[in-house]
Amino acid sequence: xxxxxxxxxxxxxxxxxxxxxxxxxxxxxxxxxxxxxxxxxxxxxxxxxxxxxxxxxxxxxxxxxxxxxxxxxxxxxxxxxxxxxxxxxxxxxxxxxxxxxxxxxxxxxxxxxxxxxxxxxxxxxxxxxxxxxxxxxxxxxxxxxxxxxxxxxxxxxxxxxxxxxxxxxxxxxxxxxxxxxxxxxxxxxxxxxxxxxxxxxxxxxxxxx
DNA sequence: CTTATGATTAGA
DNA sequence: CTAATCATAAGA
Numbered sequence: 001x002x003x004x005x006x007x008x009x010x011x012x013x014x015x016x017x018x019x020x021x022x023x024x025x026x027x028x029x030x031x032x033x034x035x036x037x038x039x040x041x042x043x044x045x046x047x048x049x050x051x052x053x054x055x056x057x058x059x060x061x062x063x064x065x066x067x068x069x070x071x072x073x074x075x076x077x078x079x080x081x082x083x084x085x086x087x088x089x090x091x092x093x094x095x096x097x098x099x100x101x102x103x104x105x106x107x108x109x110x111x112x113x114x115x116x117x118x119x120x121x122x123x124x125x126x127x128x129x130x131x132x133x134x135x136x137x138x139x140x141x142x143x144x145x146x147x148x149x150x151x152x153x154x155x156x157x158x159x160x161x162x163x164x165x166x167x168x169x170x171x172x173x174x175x176x177x178x179x180x181x182x183x184x185x186x187x188x189x190x191x192x193x194x195x196x197x198x199x200x201x202x203x204x205x206x207x208x209x
Numbered sequence: 210c211t212t213a214t215g216a217t218t219a220g221a
Numbered sequence: 222c223t224a225a226t227c228a229t230a231a232g233a
Contacts (some may be wrong), residue, residue, distance in 0.1 A: 071229085071230095090225070138217070
């Protein structure tokens with residue numbers, strides 16, 4: 001048989017740590033459109049990422065890493081490709097993809113996704129919420145995916161949480177990416193206005209315009 | 210030990 | 222606009 005050699009199949013799980021070993025500002029826009037996959041004992045939850053924020057190294061006054069390493073943010077200071085999960089406001093978890101380069105403490109906050117598989121599981125913690133709001137906002141996204149602090153430090157190249165890239169869209173149909181200042185970081189001086197929030201324009205599943 | 214507050218959210 | 226609600230970090 002002379003079948004053509006198999007080309008990379010899509011969706012393709014990101015298994016190379018090198019992919020994460022870059023500035024969060026570079027990784028963030030590339031995460032848009034990718035799938036976040038969580039294999040839980042109860043089943044698989046998959047969502048299309050539509051909104052993220054980049055938190056740069058210790059110089060970024062909006063980043064947790066700006067106040068130095070503590071037990072809470074230690075994962076940010078570790079190797080890229082891991083999940084940084086923290087608990088805020090006494091009730092919400094937020095999930096971040098740790099980036100680099102190297103051990104530079106940068107990360108991308110996952111802010112919104114469109115649930116595409118496992119909606120029933122995602123709804124367990126969010127009963128009565130419309131599908132477009134299920135994972136809209138960082139706290140809601142973490143709840144929908146069943147992410148809590150037990151997953152802090154999880155290796156994204158190994159599961160149970162993974163990222164998957166999709167076939168590039170045909171030219172001209174690629175979704176437009178919008179940049180805005182980050183949400184909820186008014187305390188960060190000039191860093192509060194930098195356009196480090198990335199989202200898919202007009203996507204129904206984003207947390208806000 | 211005490212105290213202040215947050216990379217949020219839902220609801221008035 | 223505010224309440225909810227508590228782990229965390231910093232200070233006494």
